[in-house]
Amino acid sequence: MAKPVELEGPPMAQRSAAQVVPAPEVATATAAGPPATTKRGGPYGPYSMLPIESFVDWRDSCNASLRDATWLFRTIGTCGFTVLPVEILLTALTAFVLLIYGGSDITYSLNSAIFLGLVFFLAPRNSIVTVATGVSFERLIKYHQWAAYLMVIPMTLHGLDNDLFTDWSDSTQITGNALYITYLTILTLSLPPIRRRLFEGFYVTHVMLAAAMVVLGALHAGTVIGVSAVALVLLAIDFAWRWVIAHQLVLSKMCVSAVALVLLAINFAWRWVITHQAATIVGVRCMGGNSATELSVSFNNDVTRKSWRYESGQYSWICVPRASSWQWHPISISSAPAETLKNGVITFHILSMGKGKWSDRIQQVQPGDSIRLSGPHGVCSVTYEHASQLVLAGGGIGITPMMSTLSQLVALAEANPVKPCGQLVALAEADSDYPCGQLRRVHLIWVLREWQTIGFFEDTFQRIQRLRTAAAGNKDLFEFAVSIYLTKTSGAAADWLGEVPPSVHSDIKQGRPKWSDIMADEKNATLPVLRASSTAPHKRISVLVCGPALLMSAVTGSAERCSTKVVRFQVHQESFLL
Numbered sequence: 001m002a003k004p005v006e007l008e009g010p011p012m013a014q015r016s017a018a019q020v021v022p023a024p025e026v027a028t029a030t031a032a033g034p035p036a037t038t039k040r041g042g043p044y045g046p047y048s049m050l051p052i053e054s055f056v057d058w059r060d061s062c063n064a065s066l067r068d069a070t071w072l073f074r075t076i077g078t079c080g081f082t083v084l085p086v087e088i089l090l091t092a093l094t095a096f097v098l099l100i101y102g103g104s105d106i107t108y109s110l111n112s113a114i115f116l117g118l119v120f121f122l123a124p125r126n127s128i129v130t131v132a133t134g135v136s137f138e139r140l141i142k143y144h145q146w147a148a149y150l151m152v153i154p155m156t157l158h159g160l161d162n163d164l165f166t167d168w169s170d171s172t173q174i175t176g177n178a179l180y181i182t183y184l185t186i187l188t189l190s191l192p193p194i195r196r197r198l199f200e201g202f203y204v205t206h207v208m209l210a211a212a213m214v215v216l217g218a219l220h221a222g223t224v225i226g227v228s229a230v231a232l233v234l235l236a237i238d239f240a241w242r243w244v245i246a247h248q249l250v251l252s253k254m255c256v257s258a259v260a261l262v263l264l265a266i267n268f269a270w271r272w273v274i275t276h277q278a279a280t281i282v283g284v285r286c287m288g289g290n291s292a293t294e295l296s297v298s299f300n301n302d303v304t305r306k307s308w309r310y311e312s313g314q315y316s317w318i319c320v321p322r323a324s325s326w327q328w329h330p331i332s333i334s335s336a337p338a339e340t341l342k343n344g345v346i347t348f349h350i351l352s353m354g355k356g357k358w359s360d361r362i363q364q365v366q367p368g369d370s371i372r373l374s375g376p377h378g379v380c381s382v383t384y385e386h387a388s389q390l391v392l393a394g395g396g397i398g399i400t401p402m403m404s405t406l407s408q409l410v411a412l413a414e415a416n417p418v419k420p421c422g423q424l425v426a427l428a429e430a431d432s433d434y435p436c437g438q439l440r441r442v443h444l445i446w447v448l449r450e451w452q453t454i455g456f457f458e459d460t461f462q463r464i465q466r467l468r469t470a471a472a473g474n475k476d477l478f479e480f481a482v483s484i485y486l487t488k489t490s491g492a493a494a495d496w497l498g499e500v501p502p503s504v505h506s507d508i509k510q511g512r513p514k515w516s517d518i519m520a521d522e523k524n525a526t527l528p529v530l531r532a533s534s535t536a537p538h539k540r541i542s543v544l545v546c547g548p549a550l551l552m553s554a555v556t557g558s559a560e561r562c563s564t565k566v567v568r569f570q571v572h573q574e575s576f577l578l
């Protein structure tokens, strides 16, 4: 079977009958197989997708019989014109529009609007007029031009009746004057000497000025757009179709982007749903000479409270309307998931970044104020449940995610003092590389300038104190160690120690930590599980660190230097800088 021939020239169906010269290839293809088609989905642009074949056949036969049957058309045909009967009708329509003059301003203005509509109606390259009449674009555009030139008559008459360019008093006058100027500019730029020499420039300005006329027309009088509405919709279809055809590659990319956009929309919708749950600030504490604030937050409804599950070390974006209705800031959750499960309260600790800043205005919040939470976010890159030891190192406010983790372990140890991570032991033991992998010791190291904010975490330190007292002499129990380094607190400890929670008195040191010594001590720590098992050659030490960049790199460097094949350090850095 012969293959259909694909034509690159003007589509066959768009040529008038008089223009068609039967080409042998086309005839063969039509006889032997499917009709010739263009590569771009049919000769009528977007309208090719409609079931118009039989209508087109009927239209062509009407055109042919009219031409044959009518003296006028026969005469024009023999004179060598290639005018279709419908073109005569279009000419008559244009003339009719021109003739609707009653000598009054109302008819001038209405007539201007009708002309504008006609101009737009005849502008599309993929025109419904082509479908209806068989007259193709390059012929239709002549009518577009005639209508546009003729429009000067009703527009000028309408303008002269309404103080054109002499009255700028109200918006109707201003937009009317602007419309006339825009129209004259389009008209001038469309004159053949300019249009033919600078077609690209003409085309771009033509489209832009036409769009300006639509806007000005809408502002000038509703009739303008009312009359042109259908024509503008058809023009929009034409532009959209041309864009689609010209950007097929872009379109496929857009499909991919559309999927991404849908996912993004789902993300936003999800965040909106999650964040617009009503939560209330149930407690506010300021410490450190008002340099830091603790917020205790509770969701108002039970469903959210149960569904808003977080893991220790995660953070949430928070919006506190009293400080700012539109600002969202990432803040680590400092409470433990186990505690939140019990009391329904989530805590945040926020350090003021300076007078007037959002983090400073937070101090003005009152219990009962509303707060919105988006999250939880953040994933810890080390699974410390598989490790033997955990080092939590926090610098300044970087202690918050560490306190969440520490408090969680405290809560678990209170429930099971031998294996706080009891529920995770099965997992850890399945890890054959590290047969002794179950957490037995945690060491919190907090480096801060002054002692004033230690009190925020008094409750956790007290509970650790109680666990340590209970474990005294029993080496098989879980070990908690706390070291607090005060780098800027000078003077005798006796002057300020009374202000610090007693549970940490023995853990406080003045000065900077020596990270290499701390890591070496952790490496050499002998744990109950190691003592008990002679077949346990390895141990893994997880290190979580958060704070200033210098502190994080010092901790990471020391841990890496201490790491050996037998004792492996794994570090997770948490940064507060996005």
Ligand SMILES: Cc1cc2nc3c(=O)[nH]c(=O)nc-3n(C[C@H](O)[C@H](O)[C@H](O)COP(=O)(O)OP(=O)(O)OC[C@H]3O[C@@H](n4cnc5c(N)ncnc54)[C@H](O)[C@@H]3O)c2cc1C
Pocket: 315, 327, 328, 329, 330, 331, 332, 333, 349, 350, 351, 352, 353, 354, 357, 358, 359, 360, 397, 400, 401, 575, 576, 577, 578
């Ligand atoms: C994952 C994470 C957890 C954090 N946890 C805590 C915490 O528990 N406690 C705490 O006090 N601080 C925390 N921060 C830092 C806190 O977000 C900023 O200190 C706070 O946003 C400062 O805002 P500001 O306008 O008061 O100060 P600014 O002086 O305006 O900002 C100081 C710095 O904070 C960052 N920042 C400011 N505004 C935003 C914002 N809207 N979104 C993201 N970053 C911003 C910028 O890096 C900026 O340079 C955390 C940051 C991150 C990324």
